[in-house]
Amino acid sequence: xxxxxxxxxxxxxxxxxxxxxxxxxxxxxxxxxxxxxxxxxxxxxxxxxxxxxxxxxxxxxxxxxxxxxxxxxxxxxxxxxxxxxxxxxxxxxxxxxxxxxxxxxxxxxxxxxxxxxxxxxxxxxxxxxxxxxxxxxxxxxxxxxxxxxxxxxxxxxxxxxxxxxxxxxxxxxxxxxxxxxxxxxxxxxxxxxxxxxxxxxxxxxxxxxxxxxxxxxxxxxxxxxxxxxxxxxxxxxxxxxxxxxx
Numbered sequence: 001x002x003x004x005x006x007x008x009x010x011x012x013x014x015x016x017x018x019x020x021x022x023x024x025x026x027x028x029x030x031x032x033x034x035x036x037x038x039x040x041x042x043x044x045x046x047x048x049x050x051x052x053x054x055x056x057x058x059x060x061x062x063x064x065x066x067x068x069x070x071x072x073x074x075x076x077x078x079x080x081x082x083x084x085x086x087x088x089x090x091x092x093x094x095x096x097x098x099x100x101x102x103x104x105x106x107x108x109x110x111x112x113x114x115x116x117x118x119x120x121x122x123x124x125x126x127x128x129x130x131x132x133x134x135x136x137x138x139x140x141x142x143x144x145x146x147x148x149x150x151x152x153x154x155x156x157x158x159x160x161x162x163x164x165x166x167x168x169x170x171x172x173x174x175x176x177x178x179x180x181x182x183x184x185x186x187x188x189x190x191x192x193x194x195x196x197x198x199x200x201x202x203x204x205x206x207x208x209x210x211x212x213x214x215x216x217x218x219x220x221x222x223x224x225x226x227x228x229x230x231x232x233x234x235x236x237x238x239x240x241x242x243x244x245x246x
Contacts, residue, residue, distance in 0.1 A: 011113060015039060016104045024103060026073045033068065033081050033098070033105065040098050040105060042066055061089045077102055
């Protein structure tokens with residue numbers, strides 16, 4: 001089971017043989033890759049048959065099956081080995097690529113694995129960003145939603161706490177006081193006014209209605225409240241009576 005799990009996860013492992021004495025070169029890199037401890041090497045490949053029969057690698061073209069070839073070499077640090085399925089001397093199917101960097105062997109990922117890894121990384125980053133953003137979100141029924149960041153708490157700790165200025169009165173109180181003052185001014189008008197600051201106050205002239213004499217007032221009180229209306233038309237005198245002659 002351990003070998004199966006290891007082969008299923010070849011993209012996440014690497015292999016290096018620290019006891020390999022010769023320096024890698026295009027002539028011995030396949031020998032280094034065919035070490036028994038290398039998990040990327042298949043023992044049933046044609047390279048193992050050629051090695052056991054002490055033949056050259058040119059005989060691989062005349063065989064059918066799995067084989068390993070040196071695809072690219074960039075001395076002295078980079079070598080690429082390809083695993084392929086040979087069907088005829090001229091027809092092969094690539095199976096996997098392995099690159100050796102400074103003696104460490106890695107399996108090159110396929111296109112599907114690269115796309116899946118990139119998409120998974122992008123989704124993980126987006127999900128982490130949303131989780132972090134939601135951790136700063138606050139809600140209260142009376143205030144609604146707002147953001148509360150950690151750096152804001154640090155700034156509030158560093159800044160000296162300043163007392164909030166309390167408003168002396170509300171808009172309703174100011175409007176109510178203005179209405180009461182206007183009412184009082186109408187009921188009790190000022191006796192003096194000052195044109196400019198520092199000048200002497202000037203008395204305000206208050207117009208008073210002329211008072212009627214006491215006798216006229218008493219006479220008006222004695223008169224009835226309502227008077228009978230005068231007749232509209234002139235009344236005719238009754239006809240005079242004349243003596244009858246006998």
